[in-house]
Amino acid sequence: MDKKQVQETYRETTLEEEQEYFEEVENELQCDLQTTQESIDYRNQAIKAQKKYMRDSHGDMDDEEFLQNMNNVNNDTFFIEHAAKQVDVLAHQIESPYFGKIAFEYQEDGQVLPVYIGTNGYWSMDEQDQKVYDWRAPIASMYYDYEKGEASYQAPDKEYFGKIVEKKQFDISNGRLHNAVDTDEKINDMILLDALGKNSGTKMKSVVATIQKEQNALIRNKTAYNLIVDGRAGSGKTVVAMHRLAWLLFNNRKTMLADNVMILSPNGIFGDYIAGVLPEVGEDNVPEKEFDSLMEEILFVDCDYETKLEQADRITTHPDMESPEMKNIAWKSSIAFYQAFNKYLEEYTANIKFKDFHFEKTEFTKDQIEKMFYNRFARYPVYERFEKIAYFIADRVEDEQDQAFTDEKHQKMENQITKEMIYQYAERNLIELYQDFLNSQAEQHPGIEQYRNEYGKVCYEDILAVFYLQIYFYGCKSYDNIKHLVIDEMQDYNIFQYAVLDRIFKCKKTILGDSLQVLYYNPEETVLDVLQTVFVPHGGTGGCQIKTLDTAYRSTCEITEFCNGILEADRASDEAEAHPLNRHGMEPVTEQAESIEDAAGFIAEKLDYGELDDFDNVAILCDDEERAFAMYKELEEYEQVTYLTNQSTVYNGGVVVLPKFLAKGMEFDAVFVINEQDVMENRISRHAFYISCTRALHQLYVINVTNQT
Template sequence: MTTEQQWNEEQQRVEDVTAVISGRIRRLESEVGSVRGDVVDMRKGFWDEVTINFSEADDVGETSTSLRQQSEILSERERRHKHSTEALGRLRKLLESPYFARIDFAEQGQDAERIYLGIASLLDQQDEEFLIYDWRATISNLYYDHMPGPAAYKTPGGEIEGELTLKRQFSIRHGQIRFMFDTGVTIGDELLQAVLSRSSDAQMKSIVATIQKEQNRIIRDDRSRMLIVQGAAGSGKTSAALQRVAYLLYKYRDRLSADQVVLFSPNPMFNSYVSTVLPELGEENMQQATFQEYLERRLGREFQLEDPFEQLEYVLSASSQPGYEARLEGIRFKSSKTFLHVITGYKAYLEQEGMRFKPVRFQGREVITAEQMIRRFYEFDPAVRLANRLELLRDWMLKELARFGKEECSAPWVDQQMDLMEPEDYQRAYHRMRRKSKNKGDTFDDFTREREILARMVVSDRLKPLRKWIKALRFVDTTRLYSELFLNETLLSQLAEHTELPREWHEISRQTLGRIQAGELAYEDVTPFLYLRELMLGFRSNSNIRHVFIDEAQDYSAFQLTFFKHLFPQAKMTALGDFNQAIYAHASVLQDAEPLYDLYGTEQTELISLTRSYRSTQEIVEFTRGMVVGGEHIIPFNRKGEKPRVTEVPTREKLHQRIAGNIAELLAEGYESIAVICKNADESAAAYEALEGMLPAKPKWIKKTTPAFEKGIHIIPAYLAKGVEFDAVLIYDGSAEQYRRESERKLFYTACTRAMHLLHVYTLGEITPFVSSQESSTYIYTLEKGK
């Protein structure tokens, strides 16, 4: 415990530091206003400072120099304004809460130095000493990784050893210390208890004051090309990843910017949920996207693409439809390492035989046949890569098209088109003819020359789309090539190196070809199809991106992560996930670490496991961890709460009455974020329709297109709740009828682990075995009777 004198001394320091910050803010506000005025005035008077005279060569040069000088001055003022504005923003955040920790560290043979940690550095301009150290500074590792006693931290010049003599934590708001305590562990439980006991927020918050040692390893990992984080539900994977982005932007600020970092998240609502973390730390947000958005940009014009939620809805609700088991087998096979090898081997096969091309047609005639293209393609040196051979074929085709165009100039349709030409077309041809005539030294009033140029212009304009089509390599029939894998079982078996194909392969092939012929691609086909196309035509890679973060990585296949590697060849990758939340039917990349290690090799790959769960109370974790394999390794944080409640009701009407009454009680008790979690979209729609008029506040019906996460009452499918958290979770119907298959175990687990403080499972009839198999002491069961 700290003494009253220590409290007073620390409070006085807070007041001294906030006074320094307030003074800097006042000066910066004045400077920002002044510079902003300069920029506005310069923009308004930019041209007044420049005299333009194009009559003399010297005046033109003088004008150019003047323009350049004015532009440079304006750019310098704008940069200064931007930097001052950013500094002002950081200072305002520091004023609200200047620091959260103090450590006293004595290097060997020296007196202890007091080090205060906050979200940004603050330098005493008189003494040139740090009043506050940025939490990302190397010395800050002492706070996150060590308890009082012998300690060390690494610097570019080597390791600094010494003794950590004090570790103190604060909660400071608006210049006042709310609480303060000394701790003998890495991060004190008292601070975590205070943070975790509060209500959930509409947006994820920074965790810099409560970063745990294992999370600090994730944040500061500089070595790995592939960093894999396997973490239990609520273990802080995403939070640590976002602090990692802030750390990287801080450490490599001279060569890494926010637009060189991209986060792939599970849905648009999640993007909103995490969007404030980096700005809260004084950094710009990185790029955020979903993988589906990328796929739509690449293939959305050619096919109707199924998204992962549509696929999951099918898996959850279509078990009685014919062909269901075949579809599930197809999903698993097409996301497997075996199918990845099939596609890779297919490219090598196509270098020798089997290419398919679309003929070049013009006005119903084949200008270049597919057979000609195949023959020409395989005449090229076999040692030349496939993509390069396609470029050679493209160049040959463009020459063939140009030769065809010359021959076509004398065709009757060309004269017909010339008769229909507008005056401006003739004017364009006239100028073109005049230019060519000058070059050749002859006259341009020749009817034959006029007709020749007009004809060439007509033919060239008509062939322009074909030239563009050929340049884009659209003549490669990727759709036919991908379809061939499902038309030719012998070929597929050969490429699979005689690995046994799925039992329902004929039905899988029928479904796949039927959708392709209808202009559709199932979600499980989208990445393999695009991967095959990129292997042949060359990857459209983005070398500007330096770091790729993939959240909910368990929902990706080996195919998709391999695709990311080719898409971002210069990037390091951080993949975060929990195999116990792998709710999709395809093979999860976290199911077997081998594909992940294969991406960059074991030397460049690091796997960090997070087993402690912080989100939920101890009672909720003890209840949910029994639902999944390996759950005994999940360690609950010591935060007490109510046991989960399980209520069995006899009718749907009674179900809605109980849920509505429960929500009213929770709102009255101060719960700000409540989720009614349903199995799928159809159940969510039905629940919303029934509950909307019964609740004391209007609920929010969450769909896959919902753009933002807000506080309040949410009615949401389980798969959209991933990655977010709620004060209280009410499972709409946790019956054996809804959750009985083994494939639904992880979906139910995911839904239950969204709860921070309270979990209530309602069930229409017999309860799911995922609950009834738990120790009865981990929950409270109530049976409602009557109608």
């Protein structure tokens, strides 16, 4: 650790001194940018020359020389790709190299280290000095965690203690230092409020300069295997998720690349919405997937099944919790049902009837197979155990035939043996097996045996259980390269989905959501109960740490309080409501409209009078796709109005009409919520209403259509 400045008594820097330091850093960055750019140009010339040489002397070249030349071209190309990224980072740094500073006085020797903190770090080759620290560096954590006074940070070697003797925030943009202010809590609040008062933009941005202490603790959490964040609407869960990924990638450079992490997202638009955050902090984007496409990719059971959206439609058409549909969904997503199914599968597995097994002239006794199946390989999925046993049988065949098989022949034989064993002992149609289980439960739960919807498709809640069954038996290795999984909107997954995800992604996870933003609600148990059932500690791994976030950063105080009111009756006594920040705006407006045309007229008037012109993003949220389309038709003459569906993957701002369920996780400067039903009537519609209203940053309009359909 370099301590650059040793001072008897520390004196805070003046603006002139900061200006000097700033210019010094800017000059170095400019030089670095120029050198990097020149080396790119040089390598580009080299590639051109190399290619020309290869073309001209193609006939005279032997293979070795040709390969050597190709290698040179590839190396240069690789260099250019890397340098181009560096150019992007440097260009960004020249605009704004850092946003904050602390000076830390070490307890052990009294030396003071000034630490400038930026979106990316900067190491000066000339001075061999860390001019700017990346916000993810261990020492930078103190900037978010402490005011002036005693502080400490955990470096890889040990924890360092001391005190912060200076803390500054810089106003830097377009390569100019406009101001430097000494910060305390009050100033921090002003800077945060200023950031939140701006328009939302169509893509999520990084907020490295204003990360809050409680968010920082989650972003840098090292102790949880599965970190669960239950945070109120707008409390920064997605912010935490994206910055945590950036932190993980930065601090595990050697073992974790962008391809080794994955985000499970609620829909395609959400993926587009978050796509800018990682590149902004100099990281590559990470793969992102929706649960249903993961299931489509892995599930091999041959049947027609309902999608999540079709299930959502069924839920909204039967919102009565006592209807047979809802009762079935509730029961089949419950912890008790999951446990009963597991018990059934354990019994099924325990009762497999083994016999002596013959392959060619080699024999394995029933006892030998049973021992391997129930003891040695008991921790593997059922059919994977057969694969493991097959390996030993193939070895025995090899020995007895006194031949050395090639790897390929060995593998072929293992596959054949596995197939044979499954056929002899355990071959079952998974749907039939599931049906058997349902029938076994039918006496206690009449109607449970019904697993197809009115169109003959396997219901969504049932296909999730069947998917689990497949993974239980066959396992899945497709995602063994993933080292961290982020699951956003955790309240939207049921117990089978979590059990499947736990078996497919055998890695650490960050799981974030809001138990109040649940659409379909089982009053008996919460998503937190579900997570604690699935993610139990085993063999030193697993288990979960549950954390909460209660401050609502997105919306004005007025909107947050309006939203809290919607769920007042539903909130359990131990569930905290969202705490608004001290950011004020217009009171939410509630209007009555006679018809959808009337509601559209209200919005059109605002468009005509330019009342929404100050906003980049405005959303009109309708009950479902059909109603959203009808509203869009009313407003389509306005060229800034567009329509978003479940198939949309890009959102470019403007005024957008979309169904309420698609707005999950997103935010807009102003929101119009169109209610064509009595939204306060039942729990599901109240929650859908709550989710819609919590999307608004600055203005909220609720339009209740009276001639309800």
